[in-house]
Amino acid sequence: MPKKIIAMKKLLLLISLFGLAPVLKAEDSTMVRLKRFFTNISAYDNMYTQxxxxxxxxxxxxxxxxxxxxxxxxxxxxxxxxxxxxxxxxxxxxxxxxxxxxxxxxxxxxxxxxxxxxxxxxxxxxxxxxxxxxxxxxxxxxxxxxxxxxxxxxxxxxxxxxxxxxxxxxxxxxxxxLRRSQQAAPLIAPSAQQQKGHILTFYPEGGNLVKGLPGRVAFKLTDGRGLPIEDELVVCGNDDRQIDKVRPRHEGMGLIELPENWSGGYAAIAGEKGEMQRFPLPKAVEEGCTMKVESDSNGDMKVIISPNDRMLNRKLGISITCRGMACFFDTVNTDRSCIIKKIPRKQLHDGILQTTLFTSEGQVVCERLSWCIPQKPPLVLATRQSGTSFQPFNPIALEFYLKDQSGVPLEGDFSLSVQDCAGNIAESGADLRTDMLLCSDLKGYIEHPEYYLASNDEKRLKDLDLLLMVQGWRRYEWKQMSGVRPFKLKQPAEDKQIFDGWVVDMSKKQRPLPDFNLSMLLVRYDGISSFKFSDTKTNADGSFAFSSDEEIYGDLLGSFVATNDKDKRLKAHILLNRNFSPHPQPYEWLQYRYFKSPKQLPESVVRTPETFKWIDTLSKVRHLPPVKVAEKESRFTPPFGTRWTYYGGENAARRAHSCIYFNIEEELQQYLDSVGFEPDIYDWIEQVMPDFTHEKDQPGKLTYRG
CATH class of the missing domain: 2.60.40.1930 (Macroglobulin (MG2) domain)
Structure with a gap:
């Protein structure tokens, strides 16, 4: 009998082990996928350096x-x-x-x-x-x-x-x-809602509201032109019961706190005539997590993750990156209602951090931008000048001292612009530090970006956090960095001068010509110098590339010769790959601001300069060589004609009467690189400006149909 019991126990143990095997295998598979994402993110900055x-x-x-x-x-x-x-x-x-x-x-x-x-x-x-x-x-x-x-x-x-x-x-x-709207337009997120002079966009913290969990929703409120306004929002549930009243904290940005039993609702704003405009709040997802990011006085970071009931007992990955560089990786087991991850400051980089929580299938559960206060103290650039005020055309002597925080002198180069304080006619824009750490990682125009980095007081840090919460775009997309969404470079990095393109036949289909020999010669217009490139072969798609370690700039004339293996010249179109400039973006109304008259800087920001004694040794006398006037020039000089020369010449006529401008060199370059041959000027005008037509039998005559 005891032998049977022992045998039964062994059988039960084997069954238990066999039942555990699929679970262990699934866990191993989850870890393998998460590690693959970690590996791809770590390599992203080296493979696709921005x-x-x-x-x-x-x-x-x-x-x-x-x-x-x-x-x-x-x-x-x-x-x-x-x-x-x-x-x-x-x-x-x-x-x-x-x-x-x-x-x-x-x-x-x-x-x-x-x-x-x-x-x-x-x-x-x-x-x-x-x-x-x-x-x-x-x-x-x-x-x-x-x-x-x-x-x-x-x-x-x-x-x-x-x-x-x-x-x-x-x-x-x-x-x-027009290549862009002449009318300024606000940068609007896809989730933005517009009603009678109000544009309101909601940004749930982490990306989503989650059922059964309290949530925070950042918002941005502007007028119809995208200019920030400070109107009050009344937050109500679906039963019209008022939950809260909030106002924007800074530049139209604010924060709404929602309870865990939130089941949906809206925010209401009073319209121009007193009517209440309703803006539905985002719906909560059935399954997910909320994520908060906090920093203590030492700069250490704390990530607080709360899963709802349907997200329990899952293994997730968490990554923190800064400007595409990996800072931190870990796994998260959602086996309790609140998980806290602490990351020491030494693992983080200065600037905007991107924290992402994701599944082993490559789905982003939640994502948050946060600010890491720069730890490295800025350098001190001290200046002295030869006076406090200067007369027109007086020389100005300046001295510069570059030191670290300890007062140790340093070497470096810098650029300097000197302006009259009374001539401040427009906003100065972001400086190098503000642009590199903040503006260049965010989309759209940021008004007064220097405000956010001027100091690390509590209000500025909260306002900066709001600015990061209302970003519906990412410069660095997690799915691209992790390899979930394949990414392929279309343009090369020009570590040397590159001349590339395609060789196609002269038919309308522009069929590529592979395996053809191609040579290139560049000659300066003045004929003083030329550059001969070694022959290359076209690829299967007809593409080719020449490169040069020499710096070749200025106006040059290029010639290409295409031959087959028998050294026979061929007629072909050469399409150059040089039309890669970005499409112009529409302006925002905030960028249309300027001062009607020069703006004096406030006394609070004008400091008394440190001066030093300097003796002006520059000569004030300039001896010019004698000039002999051979003939008085007539103001009615061809080829501009008599009338417009009198009123300022060709340029004055163009400014006074032209209504549209063509950069013919740019336009022709784009046309040649897409079609391969020069167009008839009238056909081209019809193509770019459909309001004009011309008759084939009447060359030189254009008809405007507007």
Whole structure:
């Protein structure tokens, strides 16, 4: 009998072990998938390194005839160090309608370059956009390239006080030609709700409200133009019972606290005539977790995760990244109602942190942006000047001292712009530190970004947290970083100059020509120098690429020769891959703000300068060589004709009477790289401006149908 009992126990044990085996196998499979995500995220920054650009301008606003001087800083996004990825920077000056007025292609050395835009021949004043990017940056969302909108004012009548200032905000006549809306438009999230002058967007903390759990919902309230307003929100349940009343805390942003028994409801706002406008709050999901992120005085981070009943007993992964770089990984077992993860400050990076909770199937459960206070103390740049006020054309002597917090002198280079305090005519925009740590990781225009980083007091940190909570976009998407969503680079990083494209036949189908020999020769217009490239073969899709370690800039004439294996020349179209500039983004109303007259800086921010004695040894006399006038020039000089020369020449006529502008060089380049041959000018005008037609039998005649 005892032997039977022992045998029965062995049998039961074997059955139990066999029953446990699938569970262990499932757990192993879950861990394998979570580890794969961890591995992909760790490698993301090295495999797909992103870059950031910042432009330091010499002024905040300009007049026609001036120059925009700038110095550019190009850094790797993750470590914020001078880039070693790209050697070429593209800087565009865009007209208000989105047309590229001018483009600079500049060499990058040690993450820096510089240049200027000449505003002498502008057709009209208005709000122009300066944007800067490397070719590698165009692989991601165009909203994250460097962009700044600057006002270019009409020449002032009073050149002493420069008041009042005005500029041209009229829209061009042919609106179907515009590459962006001439009317400013707010950046609206897909979940935004609009009603009679109010735009209200809700952002549940972590991404979702969860049934059975208390929740927090951030919101952003603006008027119909996207300008922040401070109207009160009345929060009610589905039974119309009032839960709370809240007002925005800062720049139209606020926070709503909801109880755990929340079953749905709305927020109401009083309209212009006193009527209550209802905005439904987001619905709670049946299964999920809430996640809060907190930091203590030491900078240590605490992540609080609360699963609801349907999410219990699951193994999840948690990752913390900063600008695409991995900071922290761990697994989370949802075996209790509240799980707390503590992360020491030394594992985190300065700036915006992205905390993501996810399943082994690659689904994001919740995600949160938070701020990690920069730990490294900033450097101290002290200045002294040769006086406190200066007369026009007087020399100014400056001394600079760069030290660390301990007072130890340091070496470095910097850029400097000097402006008259009485000539402050537009917002100065973000500085390098604010842009790199904050603005460049967020989408849309941020008004007064310097406010959030001015100090680490409690109010500013709460306002900054609100700013991060109302971000419906991510510069670094978790599914892309983890490999859940495949990502392929479309444009290369130009660590050297690259000339690439495709060779296609001359048919309308543009069939690729593979395995053909291709040679390229570049010659400067002045004929002084030329660049010959080694032959290359086209790939299966007809693509090719030439590269050069030499810096080749300026105006050059290029010629290509395509031959087959028998060295026989072929007729073909060469399509170059150079139309990768981002599509122009619409302006926001906040970017249309400027001062009607120069704005004096408040006394609270104007400090008394430290001065030193300096003796002016510069000569005040300039001896000019004699000039002999051979003939008095007539003011009615061809080829501009008599009338318009009298009123200022061709440029004056263009500014006074032109209603639309074409950058023919840019337009022709785009056309050639898509079609392969030069168009007939009248056919091209019909294509880009459908309001015009021309008759084939009447060359030179255009008919406007508007």
């Amino acid at each position: 870059e950031k650009v910042y432009l330091h301008l010499d002024n905040n606003g300009y007049f026609p005839g001036e120059k925009i001087w700038f110095k550019a800083y190009v850094l790797t996004a993750g470590r914020l160090l001078p880039t070693d990825l790209s050697r070429i920077l593209y800087v565009d000056l865009l007209m208000p309608d989105g047309t590229v007025w001018d483009r600079k292609i500049l060499p990058i050395h040690n993450g820096r370059t510089y240049g200027e835009f000449d505003l002498s021949d502008l057709l009209r004043t208005g709000f122009y956009e300066i944007r800067a990017y490397t070719r590698a940056m165009t692989n991601w969302d165009a909203a994250y390239v460097y962009s700044r909108v600057i006002p270019i004012f009409n020449p002032p009548k009073d050149t002493v006080s420069f008041a009042p200032l005005d500029l041209d905000l009229s829209a061009p006549l042919f609106k179907n030609r």
